[in-house]
Amino acid sequence: MTALSPTIDLLVENRRRRARRHVFVIAILLAIMVALFAVTLSLGQSFTPPGDVIRVLLGDDVPGAAFTVGKLRLPRSVLSVLAGLAFGLGGVTFQIMLRNPLASPDIIGITSGASAAAVFAIVVLSLSGPIVSVLAVVAGLGVALLVYALSFRDGVAGTRLILVGIGISAMLESIVGYILSSAPAWNLQEAMRWLTGSVNGAQLGQALPLLLALVTFGGLLLVRTRELEALRLGDDTAAALGVKVARTRMLVIVAAVGMIASATAVTGPVAFVAFLSGPIASRVVGRNGSLLIPAALIGAILVLGGDYVGQFLLPGRYPVGVVTGALGAPYLIYQIVRANRMGGSL
Amino acid sequence: MTIHSLTASRLSAGYSDVEILHALDLAVPPGKITAVVGANACGKSTLLRTMSRLISPSQGHVLLDGKSIHRVPSRELARTLGLLPQSPIAPEGITVADLVSRGRHPHQSLFSRWTRKDDEAVESALTATKTVELAERPVDELSGGQRQRVWIAMALAQQTDVLLLDEPTTFLDINHQVEVLDLLTDLNHARGTTVVMVLHDLNLAARYADYLVAIAEGRVHVAGAPEDVLTEENVRQVFGLESRVITDPTSGRPIMLPIGRHRMAEGQDLKENRS
Numbered sequence: 288m289t290a291l292s293p294t295i296d297l298l299v300e301n302r303r304r305r306a307r308r309h310v311f312v313i314a315i316l317l318a319i320m321v322a323l324f325a326v327t328l329s330l331g332q333s334f335t336p337p338g339d340v341i342r343v344l345l346g347d348d349v350p351g352a353a354f355t356v357g358k359l360r361l362p363r364s365v366l367s368v369l370a371g372l373a374f375g376l377g378g379v380t381f382q383i384m385l386r387n388p389l390a391s392p393d394i395i396g397i398t399s400g401a402s403a404a405a406v407f408a409i410v411v412l413s414l415s416g417p418i419v420s421v422l423a424v425v426a427g428l429g430v431a432l433l434v435y436a437l438s439f440r441d442g443v444a445g446t447r448l449i450l451v452g453i454g455i456s457a458m459l460e461s462i463v464g465y466i467l468s469s470a471p472a473w474n475l476q477e478a479m480r481w482l483t484g485s486v487n488g489a490q491l492g493q494a495l496p497l498l499l500a501l502v503t504f505g506g507l508l509l510v511r512t513r514e515l516e517a518l519r520l521g522d523d524t525a526a527a528l529g530v531k532v533a534r535t536r537m538l539v540i541v542a543a544v545g546m547i548a549s550a551t552a553v554t555g556p557v558a559f560v561a562f563l564s565g566p567i568a569s570r571v572v573g574r575n576g577s578l579l580i581p582a583a584l585i586g587a588i589l590v591l592g593g594d595y596v597g598q599f600l601l602p603g604r605y606p607v608g609v610v611t612g613a614l615g616a617p618y619l620i621y622q623i624v625r626a627n628r629m630g631g632s633l
Numbered sequence: 634m635t636i637h638s639l640t641a642s643r644l645s646a647g648y649s650d651v652e653i654l655h656a657l658d659l660a661v662p663p664g665k666i667t668a669v670v671g672a673n674a675c676g677k678s679t680l681l682r683t684m685s686r687l688i689s690p691s692q693g694h695v696l697l698d699g700k701s702i703h704r705v706p707s708r709e710l711a712r713t714l715g716l717l718p719q720s721p722i723a724p725e726g727i728t729v730a731d732l733v734s735r736g737r738h739p740h741q742s743l744f745s746r747w748t749r750k751d752d753e754a755v756e757s758a759l760t761a762t763k764t765v766e767l768a769e770r771p772v773d774e775l776s777g778g779q780r781q782r783v784w785i786a787m788a789l790a791q792q793t794d795v796l797l798l799d800e801p802t803t804f805l806d807i808n809h810q811v812e813v814l815d816l817l818t819d820l821n822h823a824r825g826t827t828v829v830m831v832l833h834d835l836n837l838a839a840r841y842a843d844y845l846v847a848i849a850e851g852r853v854h855v856a857g858a859p860e861d862v863l864t865e866e867n868v869r870q871v872f873g874l875e876s877r878v879i880t881d882p883t884s885g886r887p888i889m890l891p892i893g894r895h896r897m898a899e900g901q902d903l904k905e906n907r908s
Contacts, residue, residue: 294765295756298730301769302747305731386722510743517738523718526687528791529711529739574726574771 309576316571316584320368323591327364328356331599362489366553367590367607369497370486371560373550375586376505377543378561379568379578383515384539387445388622391562392427392547395452398556399459400430401548405555406463406481410470417496420552424500427548430455431540476606483608484557486594493553500549504542505583511539512577558608559615560589566618589614636663637713637794637827639684643693646683653679655851656693661795661844666821666828668842670835672872676851677831678719678799684829685716685797697795711739715793719800721784723772729783730768733758736790758789761823762816778809785816796820798830802837810834814841836888839863840881847871863887 328344329335335343339352344361347353378391392398404426408414414422434455438448460482467478479485508515514535517525526532547561568582593614594607601610639661647653653676661667671677682688684695686702694701702710723732736758737751759765762782767775772783781801788796801817802810818841820826832838838845839859846856849871855862868876868889875892 294760294768295752298756298759298768299752301730302734302752386724513738513741517735519722519724520732520735521718521720521722523682523687523716524721526707527685527711527716527718527788528735529708531707569725574728574731 305575309572312572312575313580313584316581316588320584320587320591323588323595324364324368327367327591327595328360331355331360362491362494363486363594364591365491365494366486366489366497367594368587369494369501370550370554370557371587371590372505372583373497373501373546373586374557374560374590375564375568376508376579376583377547377550378563378586379565379582380508380515380539380543381561382565383578384518384536384543385445385448386519386521387449388562388566389449389619390445390452391565392543393556393559393561394456394619395434395449396430396454396456396459397427397434397452397544397547398551398561399456399463401427401551402481402556403459403462403466405552406466410466420496420500420549423552424545424548427544427551428541430459431544435540479606479608480555482555483606483612484551484555484560485606485608486554486590487606489553497549497553500546504546504549507542508539508546509579511535511542512579515539515579516577554590555608557590557593558612559619560586560593560611563589563611563615563618566622635794636825637698638663638696639714639795639827639829640696641680641684641693642696644680644683644690644695645692646679646688646690648679648688652691653851654683654690657848657852659846659853659856661827661829663827664821664825665843666818666841667830667844667846668838669829669831669846669848670833670838670871671848671854675848675871677848679851680848681716681797681799681829681831685714686710687716687718708739711791711793713793713795715788715791715796717784717788717796717798717801719803723780725773726771727773728769728771729764729775729786730755730759732772732783733764733786733790736787736792739791754790754792758786761789761820762786777805778812781805781809781813782816785813789820793826795827795829798828800831800833803833810837817841835863835868836881839888840884840886859886863889 325337329337329340333355335352335356339349340356342349343352343356378393381390381392382388401423405419405423408419408422434448434452438451463481467481476485476487480487514530517528517530518532518535522532564582564586565578567585568578572578572581589611590607593610597605597607597610641657641659644654644657645652657680669677669680679688683690686695689703697705697710697714702714733755734751737754740751759768762785764779764782764786767779767783772780775783785801802813805813814837817828817830821828842859844856845859845862847854847862847867854871855867863878865876865878868874868878877890877892878887879890881888
């Protein structure tokens, strides 16, 4: 083995080029997210000059802007970003781990589980605050476990898990509908939140628990990127490479579900963001590296952008989930057709 | 290259409640090529999967250098014992170089960076499998034979002294089957890698193996040099098939010609062959 062989230089060169492109893609996505964040803060029904926005963010009491920016727009945008990151990262994790774009948490019932638990806690048990998030996470994990157990037969096959998940998801959505329709004070905005997801009436206080969940669970996932990537080669190959498959999968499921459910407890199940982010990231990143961070950023961009479109760019006002749902549904049909033809993987 | 001993002792294993291996004993000769043959469902794949700790045995042990492989930390084991499973999955669009790099996984820890040594291992694996020119191509665009060479390259990049392969020639045209087996033999000669493979084709197994293991009903029926294992008597017992075994003029190894119920030449019949 000669250290100066042309092959090795070429390999190194190509690897570095891929790494550079990966960083570049992440930088671009980050820039888009920050730009969108800035737009949602300064441009709504009225325009607030960027200077005023910054002064509000720094805590100044700017007449005419302090309320609009500080109380209305900022919480909404912050929660959009956090929930989007959580949905994007959690979604792509599931898709990678189960090697199927249809295996996203919003298709296989995990978000509906979290949503059902949240709406039950709020409407029936009259709870509020962090306890709702905790219940949503517990319910999300419970659903994940249930789907896993119901589809287990000498190992878990992707398609069986997805079909079981779709069934469970439909059941849970009807529970959400039932609770909402039998609630004493029926409120359209609240109902929309738990049916398709919405950041209406967001409060900054809701951001902290979500941020904590994102940092803890997201950090755990990012540390496991390499194991996740190995799982894409099949369980046997991953095990042969020294990955503890069962343990990694358990850890990854808990982290992804924890993140998704925490976000769902605040914004409701924002339709298809988890499902869409991974495949979009895969398109943008190509063969240049891991999809986790790009998918998280795309999730944030989708929620921020979707909410903005729903509020200001359409006739009438729609919650973010309606917009992302309209985007995601055709893509879901495309994926199902494609999976039928060739059993696609991410 | 260190010499490792790999043995199965009183090994029982299977799936759910079905036991497939029954107290099987096997000592893999170090630094040699071992081929495992047997009829469908005899347990040859189960044996390979248990020896690479994809399946936990219900009884008995798989010992690598005298230590149970289920007790060795998985990353450490993966630096000594490599496995190419029967149907590995290539993620959509992944390039050859990227896939082969995945073989370095057990050599990297949580925060360690990709090093020169990793690049060298990948390069050497690509060169050995003649896949250098394919390095930047997506794996899903390759032919079956090329793809199998790439998977072997990934296993090579893992730089293990023992390499297990589950039917590495399945679904390949005969020319690619020979190519893959030649490649594994090169590897064995050049690096002294201990190779254990499950093969379907008895004649290729007898030609390429130093040590041939015939499995029947979850036990080692017979094992040894191909000349001693591939006999008409053993083929009858292991496969329930009448056959003639002659010597291949090229390799000097035995080859088996199956005898069916039809297409007998004049003056030939089953009884005559048996005597």
